[in-house]
Each structure stands twice: as structure tokens, then as C-alpha cells.
Amino acid sequence: MTVMTVPERPTAVLTATTTWADYPRVWKQLLGEVQAGVEWPAGGRQGRIVMLYLDDWPSVEVGVELDRPAKVGEGIVRSVLPAGRVAVTVHRGPYEKLGETYEILLCWCAEQGLKVTRTRWEVYGHWHEDPAQLETELYWLLAE
Incomplete structure (x- = not known):
């Protein structure tokens, strides 16, 4: 787990x-x-899958990174993953365990005295048949 500043990243969602x-x-x-x-x-290859949670309802954006030029069809929205200071970690393993990794990240933020916002997102690594090889980057936007 670490804190870093990330730039906006374009998405199609x-x-x-x-x-x-x-x-x-x-x-x-x-x-x-x-x-x-x-x-x-x-x-x-296609861009990686992204899921952006804007609040706790959840209001979400689901789609793919536009890490290179691509034609976006009608009805698909061009958006961005937010820029800013984030707490970040990588979840390795089955997707069903993502909630546990989020809990660990939240506890770590509290221990570090970091205040989180309600905005967070996941960037999914490319698919592997072996669940142990799956990697998902978890980002939680921090309050200023």
C-alpha cells in the first residue's frame, strides 16, 4: 500500500x-x-476494465481504459479516472476477495491518518484462467 498522485486517465464507460x-x-x-x-x-488488445465508484449508492462508471486511440460508439461516454492523491494497492487473487483488500486498505489509511473520499476505482489486469494470477489495482481518492 502506498500514497501517490495520479493523472487523469481516459476511459470509455x-x-x-x-x-x-x-x-x-x-x-x-x-x-x-x-x-x-x-x-x-x-x-x-483492448484496454483494461475499469469500475469507478463515485459514491456509496453506488453511482458507477463501468468500462475500459482508453490507453491508446479507439473509436467509441454511440451511447458510450468518454470519461476519465480522476486525477489526485490516492491510496493504492494491488489485489492478487480471485475477485470475490476484493472486499477484504478494500477493508485492509481502509484500515491502513486510518492508521496513516489519511482521510478518504467516497470516490474509488478498480483497474482490472488482463484475464487469467488461474485465479491466483489475477491482479486488480485498487485506488481510493484522498481528501485534500
Whole structure:
């Protein structure tokens, strides 16, 4: 875990305000639409998956990083991951355990005297069949 300052990172997303109970269904639908609506250069890989949580409802942006030029289809929103000072860590392992890593990150922030905002995001590494090889970057925007 560390604190760093990050620049804005461009994304292509769809937005929603949902409930935590409905979120597992909602994110899959949104992500599928974004992945179908972004056209990458021939032979190139897609940008990494991103999920930006703007508050605790959650109001979310689900999509992909635009780390290189891509054509964004109708209805897909060009957005950014926020710039600013963040607490960051990398979760290694199955996605079902992300909540545990978030709890550890929040405890670490409290121990360091860092105040978090409600804005946080995940950047998913490229898919691996072996869950132990999965990596997800967790960012929590800090209060100034």
C-alpha cells in the first residue's frame, strides 16, 4: 500500500446508479455494452476494465481504459479516472476477495491518518484462467 498522485486517465464507460444487491448484474450488462461499442485498432488488445465508484449508492462508471486511440460508439461516454492523491494497492487473487483488500486498505489509511473520499476505482489486469494470477489495482481518492 502506498500514497501517490495520479493523472487523469481516459476511459470509455456507461454510467448507472444502482444498489449493491443489483450491481453484479448491472456491471456485467454495462461492461458487455462498452466492450461491444469500442472499436480497437486491428490486431490490438483492448484496454483494461475499469469500475469507478463515485459514491456509496453506488453511482458507477463501468468500462475500459482508453490507453491508446479507439473509436467509441454511440451511447458510450468518454470519461476519465480522476486525477489526485490516492491510496493504492494491488489485489492478487480471485475477485470475490476484493472486499477484504478494500477493508485492509481502509484500515491502513486510518492508521496513516489519511482521510478518504467516497470516490474509488478498480483497474482490472488482463484475464487469467488461474485465479491466483489475477491482479486488480485498487485506488481510493484522498481528501485534500
